[in-house]
Amino acid sequence: MISAFTGTQIRAAEQPLLDAGEGAVLMQRAAHGLANAVVNELRSEGRRLYGSSVTVLAGKGNNGGDGLFAAAILARRGMRTTAVLTAGSAHPGALGAFGAAGGRIHVLDENNAEELAVLIAGDDVVIDAILGTGARGGLGGPAAELIVALQELKPKVVVACDVPSGVDADTGEVHWPVLTARLTVAFGAVKAGLMADPGEGCAGRVLPVPIGMEDSLPLPALRRLSVRDVAAVLPNPGRRVHKYTRGVLGIVAGSERYTGAAALSVEAASVAGAGMVRYLGPETVARQVLERTPEAIWEPGEPGRVQAWLLGPGLNGTEQLQRARDVLAAASAAGQPAVVDAGALELLPERCPPHWILTPHAGELAALLGRGEVCVTREDVESRTLHFVRLAAEHTGAVVLLKGATTLIASPSGAVFSQSEGCPWMSTAGSGDVLGGILGALAATYAESGMDDDGPFAAQGIEPAERWAAAAAVGASIHGMAGSAASAGGPLTASDIVRAVPGVYRALMEHRTR
Numbered sequence: 001m002i003s004a005f006t007g008t009q010i011r012a013a014e015q016p017l018l019d020a021g022e023g024a025v026l027m028q029r030a031a032h033g034l035a036n037a038v039v040n041e042l043r044s045e046g047r048r049l050y051g052s053s054v055t056v057l058a059g060k061g062n063n064g065g066d067g068l069f070a071a072a073i074l075a076r077r078g079m080r081t082t083a084v085l086t087a088g089s090a091h092p093g094a095l096g097a098f099g100a101a102g103g104r105i106h107v108l109d110e111n112n113a114e115e116l117a118v119l120i121a122g123d124d125v126v127i128d129a130i131l132g133t134g135a136r137g138g139l140g141g142p143a144a145e146l147i148v149a150l151q152e153l154k155p156k157v158v159v160a161c162d163v164p165s166g167v168d169a170d171t172g173e174v175h176w177p178v179l180t181a182r183l184t185v186a187f188g189a190v191k192a193g194l195m196a197d198p199g200e201g202c203a204g205r206v207l208p209v210p211i212g213m214e215d216s217l218p219l220p221a222l223r224r225l226s227v228r229d230v231a232a233v234l235p236n237p238g239r240r241v242h243k244y245t246r247g248v249l250g251i252v253a254g255s256e257r258y259t260g261a262a263a264l265s266v267e268a269a270s271v272a273g274a275g276m277v278r279y280l281g282p283e284t285v286a287r288q289v290l291e292r293t294p295e296a297i298w299e300p301g302e303p304g305r306v307q308a309w310l311l312g313p314g315l316n317g318t319e320q321l322q323r324a325r326d327v328l329a330a331a332s333a334a335g336q337p338a339v340v341d342a343g344a345l346e347l348l349p350e351r352c353p354p355h356w357i358l359t360p361h362a363g364e365l366a367a368l369l370g371r372g373e374v375c376v377t378r379e380d381v382e383s384r385t386l387h388f389v390r391l392a393a394e395h396t397g398a399v400v401l402l403k404g405a406t407t408l409i410a411s412p413s414g415a416v417f418s419q420s421e422g423c424p425w426m427s428t429a430g431s432g433d434v435l436g437g438i439l440g441a442l443a444a445t446y447a448e449s450g451m452d453d454d455g456p457f458a459a460q461g462i463e464p465a466e467r468w469a470a471a472a473a474v475g476a477s478i479h480g481m482a483g484s485a486a487s488a489g490g491p492l493t494a495s496d497i498v499r500a501v502p503g504v505y506r507a508l509m510e511h512r513t514r
């Protein structure tokens with residue numbers, strides 16, 4: 001599990017060490033971690049350190065201090081080093097060390113941003129150490145000009161010091177311009193803003209470097225399940241199970257207009273481990289669903305027993321919408337878990353049970369919040385994903401899974417998970433229907449066994465109030481892994497994601513036995 005913290009949490013954890021006069025030691029550890037990361041990055045490309053060049057863009061705070069000390073270490077190891085001071089002044093001790101190690105210094109001013117960008121862009125590595133966790137807002141003036149010019153010149157390797165300058169370490173909001181990093185070296189712990197969009201999109205790979213304050217960290221603001229975590233909680237049928245104890249999922253999806261959504265979600269649920277799938281919908285749609293997944297059962301009348309529901313993919317027309325309304329009311333009364341997607345999101349009651357999982361994309365999340373009279377657009381949600389997913393969980397009382405390149409899952413208890421195993425090729429029609437099917441299958445399975453104190457989530461130390469959000473994170477992770485496996489770098493269809501799901505389960509099961 002990767003835990004991420006807000007910059008504010010990290011600064012609070014550092015405070016006792018700073019009070020004890022350990023600030024300089026922390027900074028040295030950070031600088032060594034950053035310098036080592038730069039060395040490894042060059043070596044991974046088969047480059048020699050000696051004679052390679054690095055420029056550090058240094059702001060006036062401690063972030064700039066880290067960058068300058070790291071550059072001093074690299075200068076002593078034979079690299080040609082340059083510093084651009086973006087705020088006129090810099091951390092005095094670090095600047096002294098940099099000068100003593102033989103680095104060249106330029107001071108950014110009103111007139112030289114473009115000239116300096118051209119000078120720097122050819123260097124082997126650029127370290128972005130302008131702003132860290134002490135930033136308020138983003139870059140302006142000549143520093144912003146420098147970043148815009150540099151981004152256009154496409155520097156070879158950008159390594160961000162702690163956080164890309166302009167990314168809010170607490171929220172992942174981005175104040176443009178930001179220099180997109182290949183690697184972000186995060187001191188003490190990963191910042192929450194590096195695991196939520198749009199911040200994650202600027203950070204590249206994130207490498208946490210311990211600096212000695214990690215034992216003082218509070219509960220994380222965000223968590224990301226690793227492959228090992230997902231493998232550990234994956235439902236694993238015992239020897240004497242049968243289809244009903246495996247978990248039966250009821251699906252209300254599809255319509256005459258959107259038959260594919262029903263077919264995809266039913267098939268995805270079937271391959272993702274549901275013991276049985278009951279389909280509720282018009283006969284014409286059911287025929288196509290069964291053609292693709294003959295294992296599913298069509299329920300033309302009162303449905304048989306289920307452990308969980310999936311409602312919404314491709315939902316359209318009076319009859320289907322009424323069916324979904326009836327099922328939601330019945331599921332609420334019976335205390336059953338429900339995965340609510342697309343068209344069914346409009347049918348939700350004002351407050352939902354905490355074991356319902358809502359799966360909006362950014363546009364649907366904006367609409368969902370609009371019902372609670374929070375007026376936001378899709379673009380607003382996309383620029384503040386962490387804030388709005390939390391708000392939606394708070395307002396609805398349900399788990400809210402916000403889809404995107406990084407999928408965020410907020411529990412009404414306040415816990416947030418972030419998964420990012422997918423790839424851009426997954427932004428294809430029907431991809432969300434497949435996610436719905438996977439989540440539905442997991443909900444049915446975990447409803448039957450899994451959420452108790454002797455279940456897999458408890459064994460991983462996940463608190464009761466966070467378990468449904470963790471289950472949704474497992475679904476997002478499997479969906480992302482299946483999409484990436486199906487894509488292998490190329491385009492894919494939603495059906496390809498479905499076909500890749502059993503392979504992902506097998507690989508995870510193998511992981512578990514290792």
Ligand SMILES: NC(=O)C1=CN([C@@H]2O[C@H](COP(=O)(O)OP(=O)(O)OC[C@H]3O[C@@H](n4cnc5c(N)ncnc54)[C@H](O)[C@@H]3O)[C@@H](O)[C@H]2O)[C@@H](O)CC1
Nearest residue numbers: 023026027030061062063131132133134135136137138162
């Ligand atoms: N507290 C510590 O001793 C440690 C801090 N560390 C580093 O220190 C960083 C935090 O340092 P600071 O608190 O000095 O803050 P920063 O270095 O992030 O920046 C703060 C400085 O930039 C100015 N500033 C803020 N927003 C600005 C904006 N939008 N445009 C231009 N200037 C702006 C502030 O006035 C202040 O002078 C961390 O990200 C990390 O890199 C590490 O060295 C570990 C130890």
Ligand SMILES: Nc1ncnc2c1ncn2[C@@H]1O[C@H](COP(=O)(O)OP(=O)(O)O)[C@@H](O)[C@H]1O
Nearest residue numbers: 361403404405422423424427429430431432433
């Ligand atoms: N750029 C991206 N990178 C990775 N995954 C993505 C990206 N864009 C979308 N996805 C994933 O694809 C799915 C799209 O779902 P959705 O928007 O509901 O599409 P549809 O309604 O067509 O099925 C979600 O699971 C989302 O997380």
Ligand SMILES: [K+]
Nearest residue numbers: 128131163165
């Ligand atoms: K930085």
